Amino acid sequence: MKLTLHIWRQRSSKEKGSFETYAVTANEHMSFLEMLDVLNQELIEAKKEPVAFEHDCREGICGACSMVINGRPHGPVKGTTTCQVHMRHYKDGDHIWIEPFRAQSFPVIRDLVVDRSSFDRIIQSGGFISVNTGQAVDANSIPIEKDQAGEAMDAASCIGCGACVAACPNGSAMLFTAAKVSHLALMPQGAIENERRVQAMVEQMDKEGFGKCSNTYACEAECPKEISVLHIARLNRSYFKSMLTSK
Amino acid sequence: MKWITKLLTSSLGQKLIMSLTGIFLILFLIVHLVGNLQLLAHDNGESFNIYAAFMSHNPFIRVISIGLYAFILLHSIQGIALWLTNRKAKGGHSSKGKVAGADWSSRNMALLGVLIFAFLCIHMGDFWVKMRFTDSLPLVNYPGHEGAVEDIFSRVHVAFQNIWIVIIYVVGVIALAFHLVHGFQSAFQTLGLNHKKYTPLIKGIGWLYAILFPLGFAILPLYHYFNL
Numbered sequence: 001m002k003l004t005l006h007i008w009r010q011r012s013s014k015e016k017g018s019f020e021t022y023a024v025t026a027n028e029h030m031s032f033l034e035m036l037d038v039l040n041q042e043l044i045e046a047k048k049e050p051v052a053f054e055h056d057c058r059e060g061i062c063g064a065c066s067m068v069i070n071g072r073p074h075g076p077v078k079g080t081t082t083c084q085v086h087m088r089h090y091k092d093g094d095h096i097w098i099e100p101f102r103a104q105s106f107p108v109i110r111d112l113v114v115d116r117s118s119f120d121r122i123i124q125s126g127g128f129i130s131v132n133t134g135q136a137v138d139a140n141s142i143p144i145e146k147d148q149a150g151e152a153m154d155a156a157s158c159i160g161c162g163a164c165v166a167a168c169p170n171g172s173a174m175l176f177t178a179a180k181v182s183h184l185a186l187m188p189q190g191a192i193e194n195e196r197r198v199q200a201m202v203e204q205m206d207k208e209g210f211g212k213c214s215n216t217y218a219c220e221a222e223c224p225k226e227i228s229v230l231h232i233a234r235l236n237r238s239y240f241k242s243m244l245t246s247k
Numbered sequence: 248m249k250w251i252t253k254l255l256t257s258s259l260g261q262k263l264i265m266s267l268t269g270i271f272l273i274l275f276l277i278v279h280l281v282g283n284l285q286l287l288a289h290d291n292g293e294s295f296n297i298y299a300a301f302m303s304h305n306p307f308i309r310v311i312s313i314g315l316y317a318f319i320l321l322h323s324i325q326g327i328a329l330w331l332t333n334r335k336a337k338g339g340h341s342s343k344g345k346v347a348g349a350d351w352s353s354r355n356m357a358l359l360g361v362l363i364f365a366f367l368c369i370h371m372g373d374f375w376v377k378m379r380f381t382d383s384l385p386l387v388n389y390p391g392h393e394g395a396v397e398d399i400f401s402r403v404h405v406a407f408q409n410i411w412i413v414i415i416y417v418v419g420v421i422a423l424a425f426h427l428v429h430g431f432q433s434a435f436q437t438l439g440l441n442h443k444k445y446t447p448l449i450k451g452i453g454w455l456y457a458i459l460f461p462l463g464f465a466i467l468p469l470y471h472y473f474n475l
Binding site: 006070071072073078097102103104105167168169170171172202203205206209210211212213214215216217218219220221222229230232233234235236237238239240243 | 254258261344349433441
């Protein structure tokens, strides 16, 4: 299939970017990233600058790939990262617009690569449990109810890719922060520090300049791991409760 | 007291303000519509005028109404502030296509809010200002009611003979309907009330509310315009 790609090119966060148009021939068995690999090989052979984009596992579990395809983070397939989108979802003659995740707190490093270290700083502010190091504890030493463990696991499936921020019309990081707070709060090991954690992580999230959630639920619809906005509600009530009851 | 400032200036605290003031305004709509349905009575405005006199003189209602004006302003100012910071946080917009989820009203709450605020200015300028701050309304006496009351009913009836005013009212309540479609359930989500047991009920009531109340308000000017 012959495709026309309109790709966002930007040399650095300081320079202005713009769309550039490329023609590429792909087949339906390629993944979206392999199609970009083909384009980059052609650009390299033509002594042109290849398109910078992030990728790592290409198995849909690492959260590295980050691009907006025709206005949708991670492309048109529900519950899927970019690397798992295949070219069979496109047809000959299609125009595809590819741009980086857009948010003030995700500055563009180059082309489709954005700096998501703001997420790391949110985790550093409280997304952990404080334990003494030593021998690993036996997995079954603390019994946890199946439903509880399942809900925590649903939240923990967040790969921190940032699609929620890119999808949100407000550039809010609430779904990410809520998922991280939830998966720890639902476990007895993490519940102990929940009060302190929820305040610290919300404070850091605000400090990073993310927007404020207005419950549009675009995040849930576009999340490649289909994390529910129920976790945002849990974050809201934990935060208000901790503000009222903490020392 | 530092914690209160910290709470109310945090992103979640600002949303809490929107949610609580929004729920108060939602409740106000019930009182406002029930009272104003008396505009449909064929009694030369007796019940409506007596009701209006009660509402503007009862000390308890007066205190509540000051709270109402404050909450309308707080909801508007906080809403605009959120819109401005969110626009900045988003940076640029994707140039092609649109995301899943995020229905139209959820993305346009600020625009709808501004429309409703503009409508409120016209609405209150027309009736409330005339009743509270001027003596332009004629007084009428009703047998069985002590003292004369201002004839706001006739003022309303005259205003609703003007097609442009009727159109402004209909547009105003349509904006309100779309604002409620998102705002009603959003207020509960912000409070942290989202559960698969009761959220479908909240969303259902929200939809009913967003249809029935604006419809009820729209009937009033149309009823007078068509002299039904």
